[in-house]
Amino acid sequence: MLSVIPIPAFDDNYIWLLRQDSTKDVAVVDPGDAKPVIHYLERENLTLSTILITHHHHDHTGGLPELTKRYSPRVIGPHNPQIKEIQERVGDGDDFRVLGRRFEVMAVPGHTLDHIAFLGPGTPSLLFCGDTLFCGGCGRLFEGTPEQMQASLSRLAALSEDTLVFAAHEYTLANLRFAQAAEPDNKIRDRLMKECQRARDLDRPTLPSTIGRERQINPFLRVDNQTLRSAASAHGSTDSSESTFATLRAWKDNF
Ligand code: ZN
Numbered sequence: 001m002l003s004v005i006p007i008p009a010f011d012d013n014y015i016w017l018l019r020q021d022s023t024k025d026v027a028v029v030d031p032g033d034a035k036p037v038i039h040y041l042e043r044e045n046l047t048l049s050t051i052l053i054t055h056h057h058h059d060h061t062g063g064l065p066e067l068t069k070r071y072s073p074r075v076i077g078p079h080n081p082q083i084k085e086i087q088e089r090v091g092d093g094d095d096f097r098v099l100g101r102r103f104e105v106m107a108v109p110g111h112t113l114d115h116i117a118f119l120g121p122g123t124p125s126l127l128f129c130g131d132t133l134f135c136g137g138c139g140r141l142f143e144g145t146p147e148q149m150q151a152s153l154s155r156l157a158a159l160s161e162d163t164l165v166f167a168a169h170e171y172t173l174a175n176l177r178f179a180q181a182a183e184p185d186n187k188i189r190d191r192l193m194k195e196c197q198r199a200r201d202l203d204r205p206t207l208p209s210t211i212g213r214e215r216q217i218n219p220f221l222r223v224d225n226q227t228l229r230s231a232a233s234a235h236g237s238t239d240s241s242e243s244t245f246a247t248l249r250a251w252k253d254n255f
């Protein structure tokens with residue numbers, strides 16, 4: 001059986017680690033820091049065979065020099081020469097196998113232009129989406145346009161509802177506080193917020209989320225919702241989903 005384990009890094013990053021019962025080889029996604037990964041591998045007597053990278057930011061790639069030197073893993077990531085350690089550069093529609101499971105690549109520009117996500121189809125499907133989709137929110141627009149981000153999020157939102165969403169940051173509570181301001185009348189979100197508050201009090205991750213849940217509570221996937229449209233109008237948007245999305249994103253930046 002394949003399990004996915006969160007390795008906390010820095011203040012709020014998760015390095016997701018994939019391991020199979022039957023093998024000592026594991027994979028990690030976005031190792032921003034080598035230390036917590038090495039610590040886990042040594043404790044569990046495992047070896048790193050694959051690294052997946054979603055985008056070039058340092059909190060997702062900072063562990064590459066040390067981990068590649070130490071374990072010589074296969075490194076799969078986007079077509080961005082800035083990330084020197086990548087050996088297999090992949091883009092939209094490509095697929096590959098890791099630990100006996102097939103993964104598909106989706107281009108999801110917006111947070112950065114090189115951003116890709118990894119989808120492992122199955123029951124349930126596994127989605128590693130880096131800083132594109134978070135529980136209750138989405139990544140900031142550092143390089144892309146609101147239109148690009150919205151198109152990327154729409155593709156993720158169209159995945160099957162039981163898809164597990166392994167986002168790269170523990171931003172859930174802050175995201176849900178913004179969601180509450182933007183869409184006050186969402187009872188499913190209120191319930192989730194209580195659950196997540198309890199999880200954080202116990203120092204547990206609020207992730208993974210699911211695509212079905214995000215469709216119900218994430219304002220950035222709900223730009224056709226009337227309450228959200230009105231709230232965005234009060235912050236200057238015109239009555240289109242594009243304008244609602246751009247306005248919500250700008251509002252959240254200063255929230
Ligand atoms: Zn980032």
Ligand code: FE
Nearest residue numbers: 057059131168
């Ligand atoms: Fe990040």
